[in-house]
Amino acid sequence: MAEPVLTVRNLNVRFRTGDGILHAVKGIDLDVEAGETVAIVGESGSGKSQTMMSVMGLLASNGWAEGSVKYRGEELVGLSPDKLNRYRGSKLTMIFQEPMTSLDPLYRIGxxxxxxxxxxxxxxKAKARERAIELLELVRIPEPARRIDSYPHEMSGGQRQRVMIAMALANNPDVLIADEPTTALDVTVQAQILELLADLQKRLGMSIVFITHDLGIVRRFADRTYVMKRGEVVESGQTADIFAEPKHAYTRMLIDAEPTGRKDPVSQGAPMVIEAKDMTVTFGLKKTLFSKAGHMVRAVDGVSLSVRAGETVGVVGESGSGKSTLGRAILRLLPAGGIVRFEDRDLMPLDRAGMRPLRRHLQLVFQDPFGSLSPRMTAGEIVTEGLLVHEPRITRKERDRRAAQAFDEVRLDPAWRNRFPHEFSGGQRQRIAIARAMILHPKLVVLDEPTSALDRSVQKEIVDLLRDLQTAHGLAYVFISHDLAVVRALSDEIMVMKNGKVVERGNAEAIFEKPKQTYTQDLIAAAFLRGLEETKPGAMGTPLSN
Amino acid sequence: MLSFILRRFMSAIPTLLVIVTISFFLIRLAPGGPFDLERPLEAKVMENLNRIYQLDKPLIQQYWLYLTAVARGDFGPSFFLRDFTVAELFARGLPVSMTLGGLAMIFAILIGGTLGSIAALRQNSGVDYLVTGLGALGLTIPNFVVAPIFQIVFGLTLAWLPVAGWGAGTWRGLVMPVTVLALPQIAVISRMTRAAMIENLRSNHIRTLRSLGLPLRVIVSHALRGAALPVVSYLGPAAAALLTGSVVVETIFGLPGIGRYFVEGALNRDYTLVMGTVVVIAVFVLLFNLVVDILYAIIDPRIRYD
Known part of the structure; x- marks a missing residue:
């Protein structure tokens, strides 16, 4: 085989932190051949991003790399930024996970x-502008000659990532490093970006290094794969071999971590917990003294749903579809039109005070396990805070006992309840958030993307936990998510939302097996990367065609 | 943008009206009047004075008279400096204060901005500690301490510069007061620039520039533009304050600016002079806030007012 484009030998990355030196990458070896796609897979904290950041000389100021990174025989480690700039942006380029913030908001994209x-x-300048238009065309931005003068905020996340790709490809690089390039995007957009990358590789012949936690992407796109765990490469080889016969236990765990299982059906006689009819939520700017009335947006537009005890209704949709707003409207956390009945009470006429005694039965768990727990309260205080309102008479000792019980229920060590949120991992924090809801013995829990910020293996644990809690307490769930695999594993019934309206609804299996609406079909195809298999063969070793 | 500016001018009128009203009645609440001297005036003289200056009329009528006069651009005669109208006082003093304040602001922006950027680029280095240290010093040492030290060192010992006096606005007379005015501003601006630059240099879009192998020059210019937003919002009110004069600096260096008027006017119950000062300061503050808003829109394309 020809000499690799990129050779990494015994690479170590360390960071100086408040708690001493963190050894993030521990002596790894890695090769990238011309024109191939290499995936680096691992969960958060595995060092997969830092490996490539050190190749690009982009480590944070408290980090440093040792070892060897060679681009076509030239050593990159230890080069001054000036010398490194001969390679960065021309031979080696990178696109990032955060398309929304990776472009400078103050400058036109052109x-x-x-x-x-x-x-x-x-x-x-004139020539560069011409080339920029060509590049925008290459990454399939419509009307490139007009869009070249747009600012980033005038573009969607997917378009911004396309612009990032255009910048990265501007000088026909040999290697494009893509660090979770689609994680922040909606599934349908994600599929388009992946397809674009595969197509560009076919046409331009560069190598792509894919840093990802998404095994679906790896399976479809990567020729070879490196699996990383805690700073080490635990397994590497041809992608097909790794999926067919994973050798390392960690790889097997990752592959098995895709949420599986199906929801057992609920008995017909189960009591109705919540019934919402014709829910409508309107956002808009009010008319003020100096401005005309702004346009109104119907975030939720005539949506109905009902959930029985022990039943899960999955609400699926892309960002902006109104699914989270719907969840809050049902809980009467937002002004909304329509009817909501909890058991046999009409909730709509109730004001805040009237709702308060019912709140314990209607709980909410958020997506962001970092932002939704107060950093200045212990985990125990967070979990028992609701008891102070709903059962103010119980003693401190009883509260503590209930906290221990709740911790136990979400499978956290009760001895940890005096710790602060920052001492827990993302998955553990989400358990704390679930415990906070469970301690009040709710009847309905609205779960708003509770697993989206978590690694797959942790996601699976949370899915299992939610399932067990539902069975044990006969909980009704409204499960809001864009992650179709998780929704499928948990839901009885599924509602697909788009622009505030329900596009399709039905039994979970029916929706996934026989989706009727094109939108649902697209969504499912994109989520499971169906129909993209064809892009891979031929991507390898295509000569530079530009 | 034009309609926005027009709207802002329109909304400035009610704002000014509220300010004038509140100040008008507040200053009257203070005990004493403009003609109360240590040796009380003869009752007849007092009566005459009050009549001439229309202080014998009911308060509400005085207020109305003042408002209509101001609307015509007449700020009335000074009650204490009796040979001058308020307008004349400002016509003389304002150019002095604005020259001092304007120069001080320009120096502060140039020097403070540069120091802050260098400190941010060399974060936690000797240069950084020097800049932040000097910044702390510049903030903590008051100008009534710095000014006399300058006068002794540069005016008396070295005799490079005149100790005090306006000197008809020659640069030699300006150096020391402008420097004393600029020092604390340099301190604030360098600290703000440093903090904003550090935040910007860590941002994802600067990482993109680095990943593209762009030279430091490009990275700094992008980071500076992003860092300018918080600094500009400070500069608006700061410029308004500097341009309307400084009591301390003008007094120490014996400069005929307007900074003194506010204090003297208030002490002497010189109602019209105080009111004039209030209006001038309010106009400057409103004007510079508008300038800040316009600059914001120029720097950041996401900000649109229409």
Whole structure:
């Protein structure tokens, strides 16, 4: 085989932190051949991003790399930023996980794309502009000649990631490093970006290094795969071999971590917990003294749903579909039109005070396990805070006993209840958030993307936990998520939402096996990367065609 | 944008009206009047004075008279500096204060901005500690301490510069007061620039520039533009304060600016002078806030007012 484009040998990355030195990458070896796609897979904290950040000389100021990174035989580790700039942006380029913030909000995208062209290619401004339009066309931005003068905030997340790709490809690089390039995007957009990358590779012939936690992407796109865990490569080889016969236990665990199982049906006689009819939520700007009335947006538009005890209704949709707003409207946390009945009470006429005694039965768990727990309260205080309102008479000792019980129920060590949120991992924090809801013995829990911020293996544990809690207490769930695999594993019934309306609803199996609406079909195809298999063969070793 | 500016001018009128009203009645609440001297005036003289200056009329009528006069651009005669109208006092003093304050602001922005950027780029280095240290010093040492030290060192010992006096606005007379005015501003601006730059240099879009192998020059210019937003919002009110004069600096260096008027006017119950000062300061504050808002829109394309 020819000499690899990129060779990493015994690479170590360390960070100086408040708690001493953190050894993030522990002496790994890695090769990237010309024109191939290599995936680096691992969960958060595995060192997969830091490996490639050190290749690009982008480590945070408290971090440093040791070992060897060679680009076509030239050593990159230890180069000054000036010397490294001969490779960065021309031979080696990178796109990132955060398309929303990776472009400078203050400059037109055309000017940003022109930067690597005028710097590395010494192009004139006029020529760079022409090339920028070509590049926008290449990444399939419609009307490139007009969009070149747009600002980033005038573009969607997917379009911004396309612009990032255009910038990265401006100088025909040999290696494109893609660090979770689609994680922050909606599934349908994600599929388009992946398809674009595969197609560009076919046309331009560069190597792609995919850093991802998503095994679906790895399976479809990568020729070879490195599996990383705690700073080490635990397994590497041809992707097909790794999936067919994973050798390391960790790899097997990752592959098995895809949520599985199906929801057992609920008996017909189960009592109705919540019934919402014709829910409508409208957002808009009020008319003020100096401005005309702004346009109104119907975030939720005539949606009905009902959940029985022990039943889960999955609400699926892309960002902006109104699914979270619906969840809050049902709990009467937002002004909304329509009817909501909890058991046999009409909730709509109740004011805040009237709702308060019912709140314990209607709980909410949020997506962000970092932002939704007060950093200045112990886990125990967070979990028992609701008791102070709903059962103010119980003693401190009894509260503590209930906290221990709740911790036990969500499978956290009760001895940890005096710790603060930052001492817990993301998955543990989500358990705390669930315990906070469970301690009040609710009847309905609205789960708003409770697993979206978590690694797959942790997701699976949370899914199992939610399932067990439901069985034990006959809970009614409204499960809001864009993650179709998780929704499928948990739901009896599924509602697909788009632009505030229900596009399709029905039994979970029916929706996944025989989706009727095109939108649902697209969503499912994108989520499970169906129909993209064809892109991989032929991507390897295609000669540079530009 | 034009309609926004027009709207802001329109909304400035009620704001000014509220300010004028509150100050008008507040200053009257203070005990004593403009003609109360240590040796009381003869009752007849007092009566005459009050009549001439229309202080014998009911308060509400005085207020109305003042408002209509101001609307015509007449700020009335000074009650204490009796040979001058308020407008004349400002016509003389305002150019002095604005020259001092304007120069001090320009220096502060240039020097403070540069120091802050260097400190941010060399975070936690000797240069950084020096800049932040000097910044703390510049903030903590008051100008009534710095000014006399300057006068002794540069005016008396070295005799490079005149100790005090306006000197008809020659640069030699300006150096010391401008420097004393600028020092605390340099301190604040360098600290703000440093903090904003550090935040910007860590941002994802700067990481993108680094990943593209762009030279430091490009990275700094992008980071500076992003860092300018918080600094600019400080500069608006700061410029308004500097341009309307400083009591301490003008007094120590014996400069004929307007900074003294507010204090002297208040002490002497010089109602019209106090009111004039209030209006001038209010206009400056409103104007510079508008300038800040316009600059915001120029720097950040996401901000649109229409």
């Amino acid at each position: 000017d940003q794309i022109a930067l690597p062209l005028t710097t590395h290619g010494r192009m004139s």
